[in-house]
Amino acid sequence: MTWVVAVFALLVIVFVTQSARVGRAHLTGPIVFVVAGIVLGVLVSGGADTRTSRTIAEVTLALTLFHDAAQLQPREVRGDSVFTGRLLLIGLPLTIGAGYLLARGIFPGSSAWLALLLAATLAPTDAGLGAATVLNPVVPVRVRRILNVESGLNDGMATPVVLFAIAAAAGVAPEDALVDALRELAIGALVGIAAGYASGRLIERSRRAGWAESGLLPIATLSVPVLAYYGAVEVGGNGFVSAFVAGTAYAAAQTDSRHTHAGLEMTDRLSALLGFGVWLLFGITVAHHLDWMVRWQSLLYAALSLTALRMLPVALCLLGTGLQRRTVLFVGWFGPRGLASVVFALITYETLGAADPAVQTVIGAVATTVLLSVVLHGLSAGPWAQRYGEWAQRTGPAIETQPAAEPLAVRRSVGGHTTYGPRDEAGTPPR
Numbered sequence: 001m002t003w004v005v006a007v008f009a010l011l012v013i014v015f016v017t018q019s020a021r022v023g024r025a026h027l028t029g030p031i032v033f034v035v036a037g038i039v040l041g042v043l044v045s046g047g048a049d050t051r052t053s054r055t056i057a058e059v060t061l062a063l064t065l066f067h068d069a070a071q072l073q074p075r076e077v078r079g080d081s082v083f084t085g086r087l088l089l090i091g092l093p094l095t096i097g098a099g100y101l102l103a104r105g106i107f108p109g110s111s112a113w114l115a116l117l118l119a120a121t122l123a124p125t126d127a128g129l130g131a132a133t134v135l136n137p138v139v140p141v142r143v144r145r146i147l148n149v150e151s152g153l154n155d156g157m158a159t160p161v162v163l164f165a166i167a168a169a170a171g172v173a174p175e176d177a178l179v180d181a182l183r184e185l186a187i188g189a190l191v192g193i194a195a196g197y198a199s200g201r202l203i204e205r206s207r208r209a210g211w212a213e214s215g216l217l218p219i220a221t222l223s224v225p226v227l228a229y230y231g232a233v234e235v236g237g238n239g240f241v242s243a244f245v246a247g248t249a250y251a252a253a254q255t256d257s258r259h260t261h262a263g264l265e266m267t268d269r270l271s272a273l274l275g276f277g278v279w280l281l282f283g284i285t286v287a288h289h290l291d292w293m294v295r296w297q298s299l300l301y302a303a304l305s306l307t308a309l310r311m312l313p314v315a316l317c318l319l320g321t322g323l324q325r326r327t328v329l330f331v332g333w334f335g336p337r338g339l340a341s342v343v344f345a346l347i348t349y350e351t352l353g354a355a356d357p358a359v360q361t362v363i364g365a366v367a368t369t370v371l372l373s374v375v376l377h378g379l380s381a382g383p384w385a386q387r388y389g390e391w392a393q394r395t396g397p398a399i400e401t402q403p404a405a406e407p408l409a410v411r412r413s414v415g416g417h418t419t420y421g422p423r424d425e426a427g428t429p430p431r
Contacts, residue, residue, distance in 0.1 A: 037283015066225030068152035069247025094313035117165035126338025127151035138389030187237030192245030200253025221263035292364030336377035
């Protein structure tokens with residue numbers, strides 16, 4: 001399998017050096033690496049090692065959650081809380097509930113716990129698959145922030161439900177599974193606060209006092225989410241919640257947001273590289289388990305999961321907010337399923353095994369949904385974002401175009417590549 005690693009390195013070099021040209025064809029990194037993985041999967045006799053894939057995916061998700069949380073400044077997102085609060089506290093539960101009912105209807109042979117597991121696994125969104133939407137400056141800053149904050153938070157909110165469903169499906173008494181999930185959530189939050197804030201203060205103090213070489217400090221920042229994730233797991237906590245909370249605590253410990261974002265650049269770069277690896281491994285796995293996916297039930301569930309199960313709850317929870325119908329449709333469609341769903345599926349595979357056909361059905365439905373999302377959201381993100389942004393500039397909807405602040409280190413998508421640059425309060429890049 002060493003040649004697969006060499007091929008991956010070559011693919012990264014080729015993709016990055018051609019990223020601007022590839023982006024003009026609306027081909028994203030996930031699309032390219034999933035397709036490459038499927039091709040490799042056909043050529044390789046054995047599938048990807050599940051444990052290795054899970055480790056890489058978990059670290060990638062931990063880095064991403066930490067990075068997203070550390071970039072969110074409470075004073076900047078407070079004005080959008082009415083939208084993100086509704087999406088997370090109303091829309092997310094509605095999506096899980098509707099997904100559960102649909103799973104019970106389409107997969108009658110699965111237990112109630114597996115139906116809940118499927119619904120919760122596919123509830124979190126992944127802004128990375130719609131980077132051309134979330135990062136495109138033509139889209140109003142407020143709309144992009146709503147999508148980004150929702151995506152950053154719903155992974156952690158869905159995790160306890162997923163772990164509860166896995167435990168219950170494995171035979172643990174439901175009340176015990178619920179207690180375990182809540183305990184892991186609390187421990188993860190505490191570890192995240194401690195690791196994030198203490199590390200943030202130490203790094204800040206070191207920077208101000210000149211104790212460390214400035215070029216090495218980003219490496220310390222990169223280590224914070226790893227400490228939070230594995231530290232929480234070691235003491236029985238939820239590693240993903242810990243990583244996200246650590247990002248918030250780390251940002252709170254920093255006195256100058258410019259230095260916070262500068263330190264996060266390495267975190268973002270590494271998570272991007274590992275993300276390419278996750279999508280390659282996902283493609284290899286898909287090639288070896290097509291029989292789990294090519295079922296009309298999985299295709300139907302995937303299609304409804306990406307449309308009705310996402311868009312209807314979004315429309316319902318955003319009623320009365322003043323957002324235009326086109327904006328609600330835009331937000332509803334750009335709820336791609338990605339990294340978190342892949343991680344949850346790998347945890348399910350390792351915990352419940354693959355011998356049970358019902359478990360195969362759940363994993364197959366998840367893989368089908370993610371694969372469709374990678375393609376459909378990847379191809380539609382750029383063109384739809386451009387059209388929506390032009391509409392917003394032309395019509396000037398009052399709510400959507402209200403001034404909003406972007407994180408100082410704004411990630412701009414250029415053909416799947418991410419660059420940084422400061423912006424003013426209106427999100428305009430400096431000349």
